[in-house]
Amino acid sequence: MEPNDCRNCEIRSLALFGEISSxxxxxxxxxxxxxxxPAGATIYEQGDKPEAAFTLRxxxxxxxxxxxxxxxxxxRLLVKGDLMGIEGIFEEPYRQSAIALTxxxxxxxxxxxxxxxxxxxxxxxxxLLGRWRRALNEVEELAVELGTRKAEERVAxxxxxxxxxxxxxxxxxxxxxxxxxxxxxxxGLRVETVSRVLARWKREGIFEERSSRLRLLEPDCxxxxxxxxxxxxxxxxxx
Amino acid sequence: MEPNDCRNCEIRSLALFGEISSxxxxxxxxxxxxxxxPAGATIYEQGDKPEAAFTLRxxxxxxxxxxxxxxxxxxRLLVKGDLMGIEGIFEEPYRQSAIALTxxxxxxxxxxxxxxxxxxxxxxxxxLLGRWRRALNEVEELAVELGTRKAEERVAxxxxxxxxxxxxxxxxxxxxxxxxxxxxxxxGLRVETVSRVLARWKREGIFEERSSRLRLLEPDCxxxxxxxxxxxxxxxxxx
DNA sequence: CGCACGGTTGAAACGAATCAACAGGAGTGG
DNA sequence: CCACTCCTGTTGATTCGTTTCAACCGTGCG
Numbered sequence: 001m002e003p004n005d006c007r008n009c010e011i012r013s014l015a016l017f018g019e020i021s022s023x024x025x026x027x028x029x030x031x032x033x034x035x036x037x038p039a040g041a042t043i044y045e046q047g048d049k050p051e052a053a054f055t056l057r058x059x060x061x062x063x064x065x066x067x068x069x070x071x072x073x074x075x076r077l078l079v080k081g082d083l084m085g086i087e088g089i090f091e092e093p094y095r096q097s098a099i100a101l102t103x104x105x106x107x108x109x110x111x112x113x114x115x116x117x118x119x120x121x122x123x124x125x126x127x128l129l130g131r132w133r134r135a136l137n138e139v140e141e142l143a144v145e146l147g148t149r150k151a152e153e154r155v156a157x158x159x160x161x162x163x164x165x166x167x168x169x170x171x172x173x174x175x176x177x178x179x180x181x182x183x184x185x186x187x188g189l190r191v192e193t194v195s196r197v198l199a200r201w202k203r204e205g206i207f208e209e210r211s212s213r214l215r216l217l218e219p220d221c222x223x224x225x226x227x228x229x230x231x232x233x234x235x236x237x238x239x
Numbered sequence: 240m241e242p243n244d245c246r247n248c249e250i251r252s253l254a255l256f257g258e259i260s261s262x263x264x265x266x267x268x269x270x271x272x273x274x275x276x277p278a279g280a281t282i283y284e285q286g287d288k289p290e291a292a293f294t295l296r297x298x299x300x301x302x303x304x305x306x307x308x309x310x311x312x313x314x315r316l317l318v319k320g321d322l323m324g325i326e327g328i329f330e331e332p333y334r335q336s337a338i339a340l341t342x343x344x345x346x347x348x349x350x351x352x353x354x355x356x357x358x359x360x361x362x363x364x365x366x367l368l369g370r371w372r373r374a375l376n377e378v379e380e381l382a383v384e385l386g387t388r389k390a391e392e393r394v395a396x397x398x399x400x401x402x403x404x405x406x407x408x409x410x411x412x413x414x415x416x417x418x419x420x421x422x423x424x425x426x427g428l429r430v431e432t433v434s435r436v437l438a439r440w441k442r443e444g445i446f447e448e449r450s451s452r453l454r455l456l457e458p459d460c461x462x463x464x465x466x467x468x469x470x471x472x473x474x475x476x477x478x
Numbered sequence: 479c480g481c482a483c484g485g486t487t488g489a490a491a492c493g494a495a496t497c498a499a500c501a502g503g504a505g506t507g508g
Numbered sequence: 509c510c511a512c513t514c515c516t517g518t519t520g521a522t523t524c525g526t527t528t529c530a531a532c533c534g535t536g537c538g
Contacts, residue, residue, distance in 0.1 A: 065379060065382075065383050067380075067383045067387065068465055068466070069383075069387040069388060071386070071387040072387070073382060073383040073386040073387050075379050075382055075383070087372065090369070090372065095376060095379070096379075122361055122364075125361075125364045125365060125368060126364060128368055129364060129367055129368055129371065130329070132368065132371040132372060132375060133326065133329065133371060135375055136371060136374055136375045136378060137334060139375060139378045139379050139382055140304060140314050140334070140335075140378050141306075142382050143304075143312060143314055143378055143381050143382045143385060144304050144306045144308075144312040144314070146382060146385035146386050146427060147310070147312040147385050147424075147425075147426070147427030148306065148308040148310040148311070148312050148427065149308060150493070150494090151493075151494065179516070179517085180516075180517065180518090181516085181517095185386075186386075187386070188385060188386030188387065189494075189495090190494075190495055190496080191516090191517080191518095192494085192495075192496080192517095192518080192519085193493090193494060193495075195516090195517055195518055195519085196494095196518080196519080198517090199517080199518060199519080226307055227307070389525070389526090390525075390526070418484065418485085419484075419485065419486095420484080420485095428526080428527090429526075429527055429528080430484085430485080431485095431486085431487085431526085431527075431528080432525090432526060432527075434484090434485055434486055434487085435486080435487080437485095438485080438486060438487085
């Protein structure tokens with residue numbers, strides 16, 4: 001819990017400060033703190049009054065929206081460099097809960113500091129804009145999957161997207177910290193459905209899994225599966 | 240197709256310029272134009288290279304995302320004052336197609352002008368931020384509906400939300416310019432399913448419909464329907 | 479007048495949810 | 509150290525909801 005050296009942050013290029021001048025960063029750095037949470041911890045809860053936003057430095061976080069239903073929906077997965085909880089600068093309660101899927105390290109960015117940045121650093125607002133835009137894009141994509149694809153396709157699409165997004169190390173092994181239930185909460189499916197699909201694909205050698213990591217062996221297989229839903233779309237371009 | 244008097248625009252309080260000083264508005268006003276489109280017209284198409292953004296002055300527009308599938312997904316409905324196509328200022332192709340559901344009037348906001356505004360008017364970026372934030376919120380809500388609710392509930396939720404969003408005139412009649420097919424494209428359902436639900440509700444006197452307008456007679460009925468899915472959630476707050 | 483299109487309805491097929499049971503591993507307490 | 513429980517993943521059988529296929533109606537339009 002001590003002030004950061006944000007100027008030399010190893011993920012600064014990814015993070016919010018990456019888009020702000022080094023001198024600009026320095027004056028704010030001392031007001032931020034790094035915090036760690038174990039897997040399963042709640043960083044903040046939907047509906048709570050925000051006192052800070054967070055940059056994710058290490059680990060993976062799910063943003064969960066609870067809504068009326070007994071089923072909750074994961075609306076986004078965050079990886080290194082992602083920003084969360086920034087809705088606070090609009091005097092708005094947190095719109096989702098942020099829950100660690102792995103042990104995580106986050107930067108704690110107090111709201112008053114962010115408010116000052118917003119007025120003093122024009123680039124800051126620009127940076128936020130870019131983030132919000134990308135977030136919107138991701139959620140829209142999720143909505144499309146949920147609205148137009150069936151179970152198998154959703155799982156396939158997820159795995160392929162996730163491979164892009166998550167940092168797959170040396171030999172295509174990527175982190176896969178979601179339980180079957182959670183994957184279901186992301187894709188609008190029940191545990192059993194997810195389990196069946198994955199179990200079958202594992203048998204068929206389409207991917208392998210080891211201690212919360214996963215590797216696609218036949219990504220083309222999944223591509224094809226998605227392409228099948230597409231064939232009419234490529235031929236006739238209307239609907 | 241002649242320059243606007245944006246300063247005295249009757250919807251300025253809603254629109255993008257509402258958050259910018261009157262003097263600021265004037266210097267940009269002469270570069271904007273009003274354009275009309277008939278129902279069914281495409282204002283812009285997903286994937287195209289943007290040359291402008293648009294403010295919707297009158298009418299209703301759907302934002303449609305085409306994705307791989309043969310089914311397309313409506314990701315948002317726009318009403319008076321809403322902004323669309325602003326992703327252009329990031330050198331990004333349009334992410335959805337914008338299609339008029341009714342005859343519409345829009346303001347044409349050329350990209351070069353918006354670029355200048357972005358650098359010269361700090362409040363402009365702020366204004367965008369607010370809009371992006373609200374859009375994200377809406378799409379997240381859509382994703383939750385798609386992921387967690389079944390057909391009937393989705394339709395009910397839509398009608399209730401739409402009543403909030405659309406301007407219901409004197410006696411609760413609201414515009415309802417969507418075909419059953421389109422409502423299906425919004426809610427991830429097929430025409431027949433939507434039709435069945437609505438037809439039944441109409442028989443049961445839950446709402447009435449007249450020439451693209453609709454009035455809820457028993458909104459409480461729909462509320463209850465949504466609440467049923469909720470009961471476990473209010474009792475036990477986890478899942 | 480005939481045709482196309484949007485909405486409606488029925489019957490059958492299909493996909494996913496639900497219910498139920500079990501296996502394996504982690505953690506606990508005797 | 510073993511017995512027990514709890515939790516996650518798996519699998520099967522059944523039920524339920526939605527899609528699909530098909531037919532029909534009414535309306536607007538060429």
